[in-house]
Amino acid sequence: MSTVLIVVALIVLVAVMGAALYFWRSRSRGLGGPALQRRFGPEYDLTVARHGGDTEAAERELAGRVERFGHLRSRPLVPETRARYAERWEALQKRFVDAPREAVTEAGELLAGLAQERGFPAATAYEDQDQAAALSVHHPENVDAYRRIRRAARPEGAGTSTEELRTALLEARGLFDELITEGRRGHRAHRRHDDRAAAHGDRHLPRARHSLKPKGSGI
Template identity: 55%
Template sequence: MSTGVIIVLIVIVAVVVIGAAVLLNLRGRMSFGGGRDLKKRFGPEYERTVARHDGDAQAAERELAERVERHGGLKEQPLEPAVREQYATRWAAAQERFVDSPREALTEADRLLAELAGSRGFPDGEQYEEQLAALSVHHADHVHGYRRVHRLAHARVTADGDGRADTEEMRQALIEARALFEDLAETKQLQRS
């Protein structure tokens, strides 16, 4: 073989290898949803994650893609009608309790959301961060309400009252968390029927 043919073969092999590497890179990004797809899938959760990474969209996208890889295949378990009704009754009781005992109502709502998510097949409530990550993959638009309720329910209250959330903040958190409750308890579908 002549030197020219060898050079042409080397160039062709190099182009093929580089092309394959580029395709694998693009395919990997697409399997994780890519930036635009992640932004669409996660909505406000995407923006919160970017903010938590100090504006580093690539770091946020890596985290969100990892969540999708870990929890994207999770299949939510259906609720039996009697179980759904029990959860709905407990949620209504927590909301009613809010008037007299806002902190206790918030604590009950936090516990109830953790239990309900566990009943639907999400990681156990004892693993809050893991449960929240899984919920963010499947209920990204409503997971922030649970995050707020959990934070406020577990806020340490000092003797002078520092760290104590005001009643309005707790009320807003409970209202925001209700959307996740309705999604998990499938009560919106029932109301439309």
């Protein structure tokens, strides 16, 4: 066997051993298939779909996210900061009536800034992969709503309908609530407060003035 073939064989062997070690470490830390499904919920299925049904590739990506961002711990918000974000969200909801795209753009920027304030990686105007990946580890139920509202605000999302923008804003509220509260207990309390609130909350977000939906068609 030539020297070149020996070198190639060694490289392949090292790569196979490295992959095997990675999977062994991931599974030993509870990052294997069932554990990943439990941890990521709908995000697991979405990642498998993005990989064309390749479960192994999807699980490698998800395990990698846990390795990179699982150690993150949310920084607390002081009451003044929490109040400021809450006021901004209420204001942009009202702004949606006359300027839906601008309101959605502001909502995406607000979520990105709030996530950074809580200790997640920073996001620029159009590059938020690390922030989304980190959010998926800690807020898997709502991270796809974050992606959708960020996409809707980008230039390539200019064709998004008013109703789609409205839906994106409504769904993004779930992540906003999780980020602005200190934990699941606070989140549930916050939602109970919203349920008792007057009809100016996000569940009654009015349609944009130029929406084509007829009056009385419901939310």
